[in-house]
Amino acid sequence: MRKASSAVWKKLKPEVNASENILVKNSFDVDGGNFDTAGTVSTRIKSILKEQGLPSDVVRRSAIVSYEAEINVVSYAKRGVINLTVTPAAVEIAVNDEGPGIPDIEKAMQQGYSTASQQIREMGFGAGMGLYNIKSYSDRFDISSEVDKGTFLKMIILIQKP
Amino acid sequence: MKLREVKDILEASVVVGEEKLDMEVSTAFGADLMSDVLAFAKAGSILLTGLTNAQIIKTAADRSIAAIIIVRGKEPSTEAIEMARELQIPILSTKYILFETAGILYSKGIVGCLKKVDGDFYK
Numbered sequence: 001m002r003k004a005s006s007a008v009w010k011k012l013k014p015e016v017n018a019s020e021n022i023l024v025k026n027s028f029d030v031d032g033g034n035f036d037t038a039g040t041v042s043t044r045i046k047s048i049l050k051e052q053g054l055p056s057d058v059v060r061r062s063a064i065v066s067y068e069a070e071i072n073v074v075s076y077a078k079r080g081v082i083n084l085t086v087t088p089a090a091v092e093i094a095v096n097d098e099g100p101g102i103p104d105i106e107k108a109m110q111q112g113y114s115t116a117s118q119q120i121r122e123m124g125f126g127a128g129m130g131l132y133n134i135k136s137y138s139d140r141f142d143i144s145s146e147v148d149k150g151t152f153l154k155m156i157i158l159i160q161k162p
Numbered sequence: 163m164k165l166r167e168v169k170d171i172l173e174a175s176v177v178v179g180e181e182k183l184d185m186e187v188s189t190a191f192g193a194d195l196m197s198d199v200l201a202f203a204k205a206g207s208i209l210l211t212g213l214t215n216a217q218i219i220k221t222a223a224d225r226s227i228a229a230i231i232i233v234r235g236k237e238p239s240t241e242a243i244e245m246a247r248e249l250q251i252p253i254l255s256t257k258y259i260l261f262e263t264a265g266i267l268y269s270k271g272i273v274g275c276l277k278k279v280d281g282d283f284y285k
């Protein structure tokens with residue numbers, strides 16, 4: 001039986017207009033299970049955002065959430081895609097993976113809850129902080145998941161705070 | 163303080179970055195959990211950790227960490243050394259445990275990259 005669930009956290013209500021001027025639109029593939037390349041996409045995202053001259057706080061928060069999300073894809077999924085969109089108002093990082101999905105999102109969001117393997121823990125991850133950090137550093141965070149299918153995350157980091 | 167002085171007071175060996183020992187450092191962060199390094203470490207700080215794999219180098223690079231000090235006498239993995247060379251992040255190794263390493267550095271004027279994590283931290 002497949003089970004779909006989703007949740008949204010909003011600290012602020014960003015008015016992100018779809019027709020707004022898009023400054024950057026990029027798509028990156030992430031290889032599930034390949035710990036050698038884990039982190040490569042986030043490093044790329046960080047340098048793109050730096051090149052755009054975004055405030056260092058926005059670059060920092062975007063780098064943290066994309067790094068954690070990328071580690072999750074590598075740790076749990078078969079493959080994933082990270083889409084980066086930058087408008088004058090916000091950075092949007094959307095992550096779609098093909099993987100086991102998350103049966104209980106509420107539980108997965110708790111600090112310290114983890115289903116990570118020993119290999120992931122030995123790398124210094126898998127202590128149940130990833131999704132919590134992503135939520136904490138995003139201005140808006142959407143998550144939805146279907147068991148045996150995959151997980152979708154969308155993080156919005158505002159450039160101009162209302 | 164120069165990284166060279168950090169090396170001397172911790173009786174550390176230089177694994178990578180002999181040429182970067184004149185770099186100035188003033189803050190540090192210590193953790194074995196890379197999610198916490200991502201969340202809390204500040205750019206330009208030194209990272210004290212007991213982990214030895216390549217992921218610490220990538221995480222350090224992502225957070226613009228100035229140098230890594232591996233504690234408890236551990237040696238970084240071959241992959242970590244290669245990656246540190248590539249990304250030009252110095253690695254020192256000390257026999258002191260994390261608590262002692264932090265205490266020694268603190269007593270010589272190095273402070274935490276942040277003091278505490280309170281309510282408004284994430285904003």
